[in-house]
Amino acid sequence: MAGSVFDSGLYGKLFGAGEAGRLFTDSAEVRAMLLVEGTLAKVQGRMGLIPEISAAAIHRATLEITLDPSGLATATAQNGVPVPGLVAAFRKEMQAPEHAQYLHWGATSQDIHDTGLMLRLRQLLVLLERDLRALLSDLAALAETHAELPMPGRTYGQHATAVSFGSVVAHWGWPLVELVAELEALRRSALWVSLSGAAGTGAAFGPQAGALRAALAEGLGLGDPGRSWHADRGPVLRIAGWLARVATALAKMGEDLVLLTQSGIGELRLGTSGGSSTMPQKQNPVAPSVLIALARQAVALNGALLSAGAPRQERDGGAWFTEWLSLPQLCLCAASAVETARGLRVEPVPGAMAEALELNGGVIHAEALSFRLAEHMGRPEAQAAVKEICKRVAKEGRPLAALAGETWPEVELGGVFDARQQLGEAPGEARGFARAVRAL
Structure with missing residues (x-):
């Protein structure tokens, strides 16, 4: 390898x-x-x-x-x-x-090396912003199209309450919206010129040191920090942290896709997937797995950079070399994650989502039932009653809706067992995300 x-x-x-x-x-x-x-x-x-x-x-x-x-x-x-x-x-x-x-x-060497690095990081951020905006446009369209498509929401891997597929997509995309919005401030606070001479004093430039640094910054289109940052790796760490967060945000999407495409769930379908050398039935979620692996690597590399964030004295070879080993790989991890995510084609499987909502007798509607009952009795009593009836669902194998209708015939239960009427703000979240993307 x-x-x-x-x-x-x-x-x-x-x-x-x-x-x-x-x-x-x-x-x-x-x-x-x-x-x-x-x-x-x-x-x-x-x-x-x-x-x-x-x-x-x-x-x-x-x-x-x-x-x-x-x-x-x-x-x-x-x-x-x-x-x-x-x-x-x-x-x-x-x-x-x-x-x-x-x-x-x-x-000094560090002036030239660090400033050259910032020129390349500037271009990297341009490329990532362009590709993230394109990815967000795709996610916004997907979220808006399926804003009201119900599917099971899961906590701790278990059915919780209904959500919409559009809101799930919005949850993938919102961190990316915020990361793109941070870029303007990140550029100002990190894309800096370095020109401070041998030990960071600029002594060789005499009284014109500050003016020279400012002129170099203008000539290269970088920021002038107004000071030496040889032994302050904050600018590098700010960019590295942003890159690691990009990879981590995309890994969330990867993790969900691995789970929602797995055998026995199949609520999502990938437009492209990988095969097995011996099992022809396999459709492996290769791209989502790449997103997960890249994020793990990015987090580890960011940790290495943080460990080198306290260089000794005016320059520290060990800390500086750690940056050289880690930062390029972190940059490419983030770039690869965005590139991989842009290549994904995700399709919902509405039939599988509908079937999942009725699994185990439709107990995913238990919370909605307890709130409806709370209109007629105390909230603690309503919760206790629904817990007991859920046990009967498991024991008797009958749907929650049927047992609830028999148990509380006097209570109007219309809409309680219709997932489309139990989505809360999920459709609004999906559409709000799409609006935010268009406003970026």
């Missing part, structure tokens, strides 16, 4: 991450760091920190020169970070030492 399923020729399509996969390659990382170096030189030239002619030459060269990431491997192993090797290789390829000497002026 490959070291990562996302890079695997065998498993890559099972855990497909779509366009996001291209953001987490060695080539993409090198390109992002070169973009930072070129923009840094450009703004330094404009501010008179380096010769403007050299700044223009460096900026142009970062757009034209390509570096082979494998050629930087030895230097990266030696230095523990790819930037020194990248700077040396770029200066050599530029073949203009009088200009190349001003490359990386006053910056």
Whole structure:
């Protein structure tokens, strides 16, 4: 098995991450760091920190020169970070030492590495927002179409009261609506430029340090934090936490789909499913299972990042390396989860839902019966009476509706045993979710 399923020729399509996969390659990382170096030189030239002619030459060269990431491997192993090797290789390829000497002026490796990372994370969030909005549009249509389709609601895996399929879909989608709504604030609080020099003081830039950082932020379209964040991994952790929550929200849908498509329930049908090598009758919920697995991995990776969230002193190699091991995988977990969810085709099976509502003599209507009886007796007495009659249903094998009619002939029981009349706010929740999606 490959070291990562996302890079695997065998498993890559099972855990497909779509366009996001291209953001987490060695080539993409090198390109992002070169973009930072070129923009840094450009703004330094404009501010008179380096010769403007050299700044223009460096900026142009970062757009034209390509570096082979494998050629930087030895230097990266030696230095523990790819930037020194990248700077040396770029200066050599530029073949203009009088200009190349001003490359990386006053910056430190972490400035270039972290800022390049933020450029890629920015693009990741763009892709995820686009795909989440498309997924939400599909879920909204499904919820609205089936807002009043009754099915059993379950708590602790047992029948509770009737819900609507549309409300179940809405419960899958609401967390995603809120996650998309958080993105604007997340971008402001996390997509930051880093430019603080060797130990985070910006001393090499002199009194222009703050202005230079702001200019670099503007040139790259990132936020200016107004401070050093070398040893504050809050921006990374905020993005990582958001990604883990995306994967977890989608896993809720996956968990429900595994249960509702299983043999003996079959209240939902998947448009695509997997087969068994030996059992031709099997229709395995492969995609929902992928969602569950991705979320478990995402939660574990987010935990690893949190464990590295208190770096020692001004820079901590162990903490930083933990980010490199964990964050790209977490990003791809979230991207793969969204990609997988978008590929799902879920269809309700109304007949199976109707049959399930009448299982065990229709005792799913017990709560509705107790509230109707509470109009004629005390609530505790009504609950106790319904408990006793439910025992008779189990013992005698007769429907709850028949026994209730015989026991309380004086009570009007119309609508109590009609699930469509016992949905409460479920249809409204489904339609409210659809409205919220359209308003995003």
